[in-house]
Amino acid sequence: MSAATTSVPSDARPVGRPLTANRLPKWAPAGVAAGSIALGCGIGLVGGLESKLQWGLISAALFLIISYALAAQVEGRRQAKDRFATSVVWVAFILAVIPLLSLTVYTIQQGADVVDGDFLTHSMMGVRSAGPGGGIYHALIGTLEQVGLATLMAAPIGLLTAVYLVEYGRGTLAKAVTFFVDVMTGVPSIVAGLFILSLWNIALGFNYSGFSGSLALAILMMPVVVRSTEEMLKLVPNELREASYALGVPKWKTILRVVLPTAIGGITTGVMLAVARITGETAPVMMLVFGAAYINNNPFDGPQQSLPMYIWQQYAVVNNDFGYARAWGAALVLIAFVMGLNLIARGIARWRSPKAGH
Amino acid sequence: MAKRIDVSGLSAYYSSTKAIEDISMSIEPRSVTAFIGPSGCGKSTFLRTLNRMHEVIPGARVEGKVLLDDENLYGSSVDPVAVRRAVGMVFQRPNPFPTMSIYDNVVAGLKLAGVRKKSVLDGVVEKSLKGANLWNEVKDRLNKPGAGLSGGQQQRLCIARAIAVEPQVLLMDEPCSALDPISTLAIEDLIGELKSQFTIVIVTHNMQQAARVSDRTAFFNLAGVGQPGKLIELDDTQRIFSNPSVQATEDYISGRFG
Numbered sequence: 001m002s003a004a005t006t007s008v009p010s011d012a013r014p015v016g017r018p019l020t021a022n023r024l025p026k027w028a029p030a031g032v033a034a035g036s037i038a039l040g041c042g043i044g045l046v047g048g049l050e051s052k053l054q055w056g057l058i059s060a061a062l063f064l065i066i067s068y069a070l071a072a073q074v075e076g077r078r079q080a081k082d083r084f085a086t087s088v089v090w091v092a093f094i095l096a097v098i099p100l101l102s103l104t105v106y107t108i109q110q111g112a113d114v115v116d117g118d119f120l121t122h123s124m125m126g127v128r129s130a131g132p133g134g135g136i137y138h139a140l141i142g143t144l145e146q147v148g149l150a151t152l153m154a155a156p157i158g159l160l161t162a163v164y165l166v167e168y169g170r171g172t173l174a175k176a177v178t179f180f181v182d183v184m185t186g187v188p189s190i191v192a193g194l195f196i197l198s199l200w201n202i203a204l205g206f207n208y209s210g211f212s213g214s215l216a217l218a219i220l221m222m223p224v225v226v227r228s229t230e231e232m233l234k235l236v237p238n239e240l241r242e243a244s245y246a247l248g249v250p251k252w253k254t255i256l257r258v259v260l261p262t263a264i265g266g267i268t269t270g271v272m273l274a275v276a277r278i279t280g281e282t283a284p285v286m287m288l289v290f291g292a293a294y295i296n297n298n299p300f301d302g303p304q305q306s307l308p309m310y311i312w313q314q315y316a317v318v319n320n321d322f323g324y325a326r327a328w329g330a331a332l333v334l335i336a337f338v339m340g341l342n343l344i345a346r347g348i349a350r351w352r353s354p355k356a357g358h
Numbered sequence: 359m360a361k362r363i364d365v366s367g368l369s370a371y372y373s374s375t376k377a378i379e380d381i382s383m384s385i386e387p388r389s390v391t392a393f394i395g396p397s398g399c400g401k402s403t404f405l406r407t408l409n410r411m412h413e414v415i416p417g418a419r420v421e422g423k424v425l426l427d428d429e430n431l432y433g434s435s436v437d438p439v440a441v442r443r444a445v446g447m448v449f450q451r452p453n454p455f456p457t458m459s460i461y462d463n464v465v466a467g468l469k470l471a472g473v474r475k476k477s478v479l480d481g482v483v484e485k486s487l488k489g490a491n492l493w494n495e496v497k498d499r500l501n502k503p504g505a506g507l508s509g510g511q512q513q514r515l516c517i518a519r520a521i522a523v524e525p526q527v528l529l530m531d532e533p534c535s536a537l538d539p540i541s542t543l544a545i546e547d548l549i550g551e552l553k554s555q556f557t558i559v560i561v562t563h564n565m566q567q568a569a570r571v572s573d574r575t576a577f578f579n580l581a582g583v584g585q586p587g588k589l590i591e592l593d594d595t596q597r598i599f600s601n602p603s604v605q606a607t608e609d610y611i612s613g614r615f616g
Contacts, residue, residue: 170416239453243516245414247467247523248443257470261457352457 022074029087032070036063060091104335111332114325120333123305124293129318136330138295142304143337146210146289147279149299150217155271157218158225165226166233167255184223192219193284201288208290210299213306216284221274228270232263265349272345276338282308307334360387360557361427361444361526363408368422369586370403370412377403379586381422383576385527390549390558392568392595395578396610400587401561402450404578405529408559409445410438426526443471446525450532452512454504454519461500463515467523482522490518491548510541517548521556528552530560534567546571565611569599577607 040059049055067087072080122135161181165174196216200206236259244254260267290303291313307330314327363385370378378400385391393401406412407420410431424431431441454463462469464486465479473479483500487493492514496507504515513533520528530549534542549558549571562568568575576592591604602608 237453239449239451240455242411242414243449243453243455243519244466244470245439246409246411246442246447246449247470247519248439248441248446249467249470250439253470258455258457258466262455264457 021076021079024071024074024083028070029067029083029090032067033063033090036060036066060095063087064091107328107332107335110325110328111330114329115332119326119329123295125295127293129323130320132322132325134326136307136310136326136333138292139305139307139310139330140333141295141297142210142289142299142306143279143308143334145297145299146214146217146285146304146306147275149211149214150221150278151271151275153214154218154221154274155225158222158271158274159229159267161222161226162229162233163255163260165230167251167259181223181226184219185227187220187223188283189216189220189281190283190287192216193287195219196284197287207301208288208303209301210289210296210304210306213285213289213304214299216288217278217281220281220284221278224274224277225271228273229263229267232266232270233259235266236262261352265352268348268352269345272341272348276341279338279341280308280334282312285309286312307337360555362387363527363557363559364423364425365408366423366425368404368407368420368424370400370407370420371418372415373417376586378407378578379588381589383589383592385557385559386574387557388553388555389573390553390560390571391592392572392575393559393561393578394563394565394568394575394610395587395590396580397563398583398587399578399580401578402531403587405531405559405561406447408527408529409447410441411447413438443467443523444525445527445529446520446523447529448513448517448520448531448533451536452509452516454507454512454515456503456505458504459501460496460504460507460515463504464518464522466519471523486518486522487515489521489548489552490514491544492518508541510537510544513537513541513545514548517545521552525556527557527559530558532561532563535563542567565599569595575599577602577604577610579606579610 037059039062040055043049043058044052044055049058064084064087068080068084071083075083118133119135120140121137122133123138124134125138127134161177165177168174169177193216196212196219200212200215201208206212240258240262241254244258245251249257285306286309289306289309291309292303292305296302296304311327311330311334314323314330317323318326365384366382368378368381369376381404393405395401403412408424408431410420412418412420420432422432426441426444430436431445455466458466461483464483465473468479468482484493484497487496492511495511496502496515504512507515513536517533534545537545546567549560552558553573560568560571572595574592575595575598577590577598578587579590580587590606591598591602593603597603598607599611602611608614
């Protein structure tokens with residue numbers, strides 16, 4: 001080898017692999033995809049397959065096989081493996097997106113007709129469940145109050161716990177806290193509901209109320225807030241803390257004025273995502289808030305309603321076409337609410353994150 | 359304003375590892391003292407013991423005495439926060455606070471200490487930025503983020519931030535190692551000006567820099583890997599670079615190391 005590279009005879013072939021090779025054109029993946037889909041549909045038609053799902057799966061399998069085979073023929077084995085892996089990623093991506101997209105589209109289709117001014121501003125009080133009309137105003141109020149109270153309880157506690165774990169926690173206590181936060185992340189929502197039911201409602205004797213629901217929601221929310229805040233605080237470079245200490249700033253002020261502002265974008269996103277998560281919780285709300293057809297603005301006294309529970313009631317208890325329609329409408333509002341929270345979180349994250357540039 | 363530092367019998371540890379052993383030296387007020395020596399010999403560790411930044415690292419501790427004009431920094435009733443107000447520090451990599459504007463970066467130390475008066479802060483910003491030779495470059499964009507400046511400007515911003523709290527001593531941990539020659543020159547000039555007000559201690563790997571900026575130079579070395587670093591000698595910079603009294607120093611500065 002070394003002899004060949006140092007003195008090249010005039011008639012010698014180039015040493016090593018050539019740098020140019022046959023390449024498939026840029027549009028090849030798209031072409032293969034279109035061809036596979038056409039072929040898959042053809043096979044489905046000819047074979048008389050009922051389910052469109054089968055058509056799709058056949059197309060996907062064809063896409064993988066054809067792109068590998070074609071690339072192996074034209075470009076060689078290494079490129080063929082590369083194309084195969086890329087194709088797998090694309091197929092997996094589409095498989096993941098289809099249910100998400102169809103869920104959103106279907107909910108909008110079903111719910112758009114139901115959601116109007118009346119629907120948003122009226123409760124179910126005095127509405128015949130076997131007839132049209134009624135609305136979600138009471139459920140909307142309930143969800144906002146319950147989730148708001150839960151956030152007021154869980155966000156500060158979670159935030160401070162994360163600050164303790166990252167900035168102060170050493171040794172056994174910190175390890176124990178981390179362990180229990182991990183365990184709490186896995187607590188099923190129904191268990192959180194049962195815990196509050198037995199403690200707050202049975203042992204302490206309080207009545208059903210929105211607040212007892214928010215207690216359970218707070219339990220579910222807290223570990224999520226701790227975890228996300230912890231990760232964000234760990235991302236703050238230690239140099240910033242040292243820079244602050246070196247200016248003679250006490251530790252607590254460093255955390256408050258340097259560390260938290262640097263991480264505030266990520267922390268806000270984490271809290272918002274936790275809020276979005278508990279907004280859709282049904283089980284503890286069902287047990288603790290009880291559900292009401294009328295408007296109850298006071299979360300501390302008496303049954304309230306909430307959006308997830310409203311959806312369930314309209315579907316399972318009312319159980320007729322009018323109920324289904326109302327359930328879809330409420331589902332649409334719930335999805336829009338959660339999506340709105342996510343967008344707000346992203347906006348805040350972008351607005352507050354540290355900026356470079358001019 | 360500038361104060362004298364007397365160190366005696368100082369050793370520093372990271373958990374059970376001894377990083378520096380039994381260092382004693384005096385650092386004169388209104389002068390520049392440079393620390394040179396190979397990597398890992400404990401220059402930075404020693405520097406950080408001078409404003410109690412060493413103990414910020416979990417498991418780190420210090421034995422011995424550091425006197426700042428007769429006051430032991432490691433006395434039992436001494437508040438490390440107060441020490442760090444008196445002994446400022448500039449780090450190796452520029453580290454302006456990313457959420458703050460240039461203006462807020464400079465007054466961060468004062469603002470966090472509770473100074474609120476706009477007229478006072480305005481004056482400090484102008485004075486400190488002028489002191490750090492940065493005023494002319496940033497005076498029209500004081501409200502822009504500090505992270506948008508170039509590396510050399512950021513480092514001068516950090517120096518402005520450090521001198522804004524009017525410390526008695528300024529510690530610099532390789533302040534030019536991440537900078538280009540022009541920014542380095544700017545900071546070296548600045549050090550020359552600042553020594554009329556502050557006691558300055560600078561760690562550097564660049565021996566020409568030590569020779570250019572410092573009045574006195576301390577050479578640190580370690581006997582081998584895993585051994586603690588020691589002070590070999592401290593003398594006038596002229597002497598260290600022309601006629602050092604220890605052979606190891608001469609070997610190091612003339613490049614015949616190891």
